[in-house]
Amino acid sequence: MGKKVAVIALNPVNGSGLFQYLEAFFENGISYQIFAIAESKDIKTNSGISISLDHAIADLKGKENEYDALVFACGDAMMKLAENADKQYNKDMFEVVAKFNEQGKLIAGHCAAAVIFDKSGIADGKKMAVHPYGKAGVLKGIPTDEKSVVDHNLYTAQTESYIWTLLPELLAALK
16 A cells, blocks of 8 residues: 655645645655645635645544655745634644654655744754745754755755755655
8 A cells, every 4th residue: 555645735825835745646646635724624825726625634633643744735834823823723733743753754845844843843953944034933953045855754845946856755755
């Protein structure tokens, strides 16, 4: 049986980033389900396109063992996280990320993913590619200016423009 990936998507999500992951998984026969980091499974892209995903993030809690990897599809992460810090779906996201890490699973993402990973407590001492605007938000990990970085189980790309530099290593690990 092939690997299975849980993709978590911020609301609004960067469609370009999200669909790069999904296309790569589809083309390589890697099964995935997409979970909205929102109260429902209905979100928008940064460009305003409405999309309905498979599930909301709450549906992933307690089912982390059913997946081999977690991918964080970024959007307007820092602004939306600050606006909605007290929302249960953000708390669920941090719990899910931490649980995947506890289980030693692959965790990938781009843009502000490094900040999310840092705030989830899973980045301590690990190098990560991060959007230049997010570098100050990485307090325990090691932010870099590299296009992409793999450090242990963390796979990060600086922005959606550099996901392509990360995908070969991520796909190889998932096959």
